[in-house]
Amino acid sequence: MAVKVIIPTPLRAYAGKQESVELQAATVGEALSALTSRFGELKKHLYADDGRLRSFVNVYVNDEDIRYLQKDQTRVREGDTISIVPSIAGGS
Amino acid sequence: MATKTGIPAAPGTEKPAAALSKEEILRYSRHLIMPEVGMEGQLKLKQAKVLAIGTGGLGAPLGLYLAAAGVGRIGLVDFDLVDFTNLQRQILFSTSDVGRPKIEAATDRLRSLNPEIQIDHFETRLTSENALDIMKEYDIVVDGTDNFPTRYLVNDACVLLGKPNVYGSIFRFEGQASIFGAPGGPCYRCLYPEPPPPGLVPSCAEGGVLGVLPGIVGAIQAAETLKLIIGKGEHLIGRLLLFDALAMRFRELKLRKNPDCPVCGAHPTVTKLIDYAEFCGIRGEEAPAPQATVPEITPRDLKSRLDRGDDLFILDVREPHEYQICNLGGHLIPLGDLSRRVSELDSSREIVAHCRSGKRSAEAVEFLRQAGFRKIWNLKGGILAWSDEVDPSVPKY
Numbered sequence: 001m002a003v004k005v006i007i008p009t010p011l012r013a014y015a016g017k018q019e020s021v022e023l024q025a026a027t028v029g030e031a032l033s034a035l036t037s038r039f040g041e042l043k044k045h046l047y048a049d050d051g052r053l054r055s056f057v058n059v060y061v062n063d064e065d066i067r068y069l070q071k072d073q074t075r076v077r078e079g080d081t082i083s084i085v086p087s088i089a090g091g092s
Numbered sequence: 093m094a095t096k097t098g099i100p101a102a103p104g105t106e107k108p109a110a111a112l113s114k115e116e117i118l119r120y121s122r123h124l125i126m127p128e129v130g131m132e133g134q135l136k137l138k139q140a141k142v143l144a145i146g147t148g149g150l151g152a153p154l155g156l157y158l159a160a161a162g163v164g165r166i167g168l169v170d171f172d173l174v175d176f177t178n179l180q181r182q183i184l185f186s187t188s189d190v191g192r193p194k195i196e197a198a199t200d201r202l203r204s205l206n207p208e209i210q211i212d213h214f215e216t217r218l219t220s221e222n223a224l225d226i227m228k229e230y231d232i233v234v235d236g237t238d239n240f241p242t243r244y245l246v247n248d249a250c251v252l253l254g255k256p257n258v259y260g261s262i263f264r265f266e267g268q269a270s271i272f273g274a275p276g277g278p279c280y281r282c283l284y285p286e287p288p289p290p291g292l293v294p295s296c297a298e299g300g301v302l303g304v305l306p307g308i309v310g311a312i313q314a315a316e317t318l319k320l321i322i323g324k325g326e327h328l329i330g331r332l333l334l335f336d337a338l339a340m341r342f343r344e345l346k347l348r349k350n351p352d353c354p355v356c357g358a359h360p361t362v363t364k365l366i367d368y369a370e371f372c373g374i375r376g377e378e379a380p381a382p383q384a385t386v387p388e389i390t391p392r393d394l395k396s397r398l399d400r401g402d403d404l405f406i407l408d409v410r411e412p413h414e415y416q417i418c419n420l421g422g423h424l425i426p427l428g429d430l431s432r433r434v435s436e437l438d439s440s441r442e443i444v445a446h447c448r449s450g451k452r453s454a455e456a457v458e459f460l461r462q463a464g465f466r467k468i469w470n471l472k473g474g475i476l477a478w479s480d481e482v483d484p485s486v487p488k489y
Contacts, residue, residue, distance in 0.1 A: 009336075010293055011268040013428065019339065045292065055286040056293075062343045085334065085345065087284040088263040090296035091306070092147030092172075092182070092238035 003031055005082045028059060029072030031082055033078040046084070056087040108166070110138045116208055120162050132321035134162060141320040143167040143230035145246055146220055147198040149296070149306030150236030150260050150313060152184040157314035159202040159209055163321070165211040166202065167230055170194045181303035218242055220365035223249040232320055234258040234313055238296065239286040241368035247272055247280035248365055249276040251355045256320060256329075260313040265302050265338040267309035270328045270347060271316055273356070277329040284348040287372045305337050309356045386457040389444055389469040391481040407437065407445040410475075412450065418475060418487050427452045430459060446471035446478070448489070 003035055007015045015021065016039060025031035036043040044049045048054050060083040066074045076082065112134060123129040123137075140163050144151050147170040158166055165242065174189045174197055189197040202211050212227055218237075223245055227233055235246045235256050243261075250257035250273040257272040259280065272279045319325045332345040347354070354361045360412075389397075395429045397404060406422030408415060415424050427432045427447070437443065443465065445453040450473050457470040471478065479486040 009264045010299070054288070056284050056288040057284065060345050063343075065346065065348060068348055083334075083343070083345065085268075085332070086293065087240070087288060088261045088266070088268060088293065089240045089243055089287075090262045090299075090301060091146055091150045091236050091260065092178075092237055092296060 001026060001076055001078045003076045003078075003080045003082055005032055005035055006030055006084065008084055008086055010086055011045055011065070011084065012033060015039045017033065025076060027072065028061060028074045028076060028082060030067050032072075032074060035063070045086075058085045059083070060085060096362075110135050112138065113208075116162065119206075119208070123161070126322050129322055133324070136321050136323070137162045137318065138164040140232070141230040141234045142317055142321075143227055144236055145169045145233065145237065145242070146236035147182075147184060147194045148236065148238060149181045149262065149301065150173070150310040151198075151234075152182045153307045154234055154236055154314045154317070155198060156200055156205065157185060157311060158303045158317060159206045159211075161197050161318055162206065163209065163313075163318075165210045165212065165230075167226070168198055169213065169214045169216065169218050169226060170193055171196070171215060171217045171438050181306050182445065183307065208268040218245060220245060220368065223365060224253065227253055227255065229254065231444045232256050232258060232317055233262075234317055236260065236310065236313070236469070241372045241374060243280060244287060244371060245365065245368045245418065248355050248362060250415065251279050252364070253310070257318070258317050260306075260309040262301055262305050263296065264299055265305060265336060267305055267312075267335040267337070269309055269312045269316070269325040269335070270331060271320070274327070274329045278349040279353060281354040281355050282353045283332065283347055285350075285354070290372065290374050293436075300400060302337055307334075308335065308337065335469065343433035371426060386461065387452050387469045388450075388472040390472050391478045394444055394478075395482045405438070405441045405443045407443050407453075407456070408447070409445055409453050410447050414489075417489050420446065420475065420478065420486075422446065427456055430456055434460070437465070439467070441467065444471055445469070448473050448474045450474040450477055 002022060003025055004020050006020045007018060021035060023031050023034045025034055036046060046054060047059055061074055061076055061080055103369050120134050123134050124131060127152050144155055144166065147155060147168050173383045174185045174192050176190055178185060179187060184198045184201050193215055199211050199213050216222060227249055233246060233250050235243060235257055237243055246257060256274045259270050260273050261268045298341050316328050319327060330347050332344045332347045351357050361478055378403055406420055408419060408422035408424045409427040409430065411426050427434060445456045447453040452471060454470045457468050460468050475486060476488050
């Protein structure tokens with residue numbers, strides 16, 4: 001399935017400065033692993049050393065949080081949008 | 093007088109019901125003529141008590157709009173002084189305010205905008221010790237802070253006190269907004285259970301921010317606050333609003349209450365305020381530099397060695413757009429490109445690496461030492477220190 005992954009501003013520096021990336025994947029896990037194999041530096045920003053998604057990074061398929069779907073195993077459909085949404089704290 | 097408004101005091105109450113004076117009716121007439129606000133809504137605004145944490149980028153438009161709208165009591169919390177770099181976006185302040193405490197300048201500005209309202213000012217950093225005391229007086233808390241420890245502190249205190257937390261956050265061109273801690277709604281920890289480790293997510297001071305971005309996000313927080321007070325419309329409860337100013341696009345994600353949330357879940361494990369610096373892995377005021385100490389040279393020592401005619405290679409690891417602001421005539425290789433452009437460097441020469449503050453160049457020195465470079469130093473304090481100690485004509489940014 002062709003899916004679009006939206007890269008948030010703080011992580012664009014590690015993803016070739018792109019706003020979004022088109023990928024082929026059947027699940028969220030596949031899409032993220034395709035993404036991190038294309039952009040190696042992104043990996044340490046998305047995953048902790050134990051291989052789990054970092055707790056200040058959320059992943060959504062369309063507008064649903066994958067923590068409340070099937071996490072990495074969440075299936076994606078043609079044309080779905082996967083959003084990576086890290087916490088940001090700026091305000092001043 | 094109360095008779096003018098036709099709203100009688102509720103029987104049995106000690107205080108007379110709030111009423112609008114003739115001047116207030118004129119001032120708020122564009123609210124009063126809309127049925128969604130009307131006299132009822134405007135009186136709710138007059139009786140409302142809102143606490144704004146932070147008077148910076150988000151707090152500035154927020155404070156201005158809440159004051160203009162007639163929120164009867166506004167509390168401000170800030171401990172900082174106005175500086176020149178604030179003026180690009182913190183629209184509460186004027187050039188003449190530089191050097192003044194923000195809380196003082198903000199209070200003056202809001203009082204002159206609307207003398208009908210009460211401004212409470214707390215010139216202090218919000219801490220686990222004072223947060224509950226400061227916040228308990230208010231109906232709604234608005235989070236306009238700029239760091240993770242304070243955001244988790246505001247969240248937890250709001251959940252413990254049962255007060256809604258109108259949240260906004262910004263980075264470069266991107267913003268987030270939501271309402272946390274509303275009855276039945278999620279809290280910040282439901283969204284992000286833990287903060288990022290220090291140093292992994294750059295702050296606005298490091299990453300920059302489009303001046304108008306906090307204006308937009310702070311105005312969204314103001315709109316949500318006013319809607320909560322008048323009880324109208326659809327709120328951002330359970331919704332995370334994302335805004336990208338570069339693409340000029342809003343998106344919305346569903347936000348769920350986490351039943352296992354340590355603060356607002358069914359079996360909370362956080363039942364009082366904790367040490368948020370420790371929770372965020374930070375000791376002291378700012379995140380410590382993550383890298384180990386590397387060999388350094390002070391700006392003065394570098395200057396005297398250059399004056400002596402020593403053959404030193406100056407390596408600038410900043411970005412090209414920073415080089416345009418000011419430079420020391422060094423060879424430019426941005427930190428991110430260093431690994432693939434290392435062949436441009438001659439390890440037999442003495443190299444001094446620098447950036448803006450000395451943080452990125454310390455990483456560069458560490459990387460180059462691991463790559464076998466031995467005669468390499470980090471310029472301590474970067475171009476900022478060079479400007480302070482050697483050449484004040486070099487602008488600071």
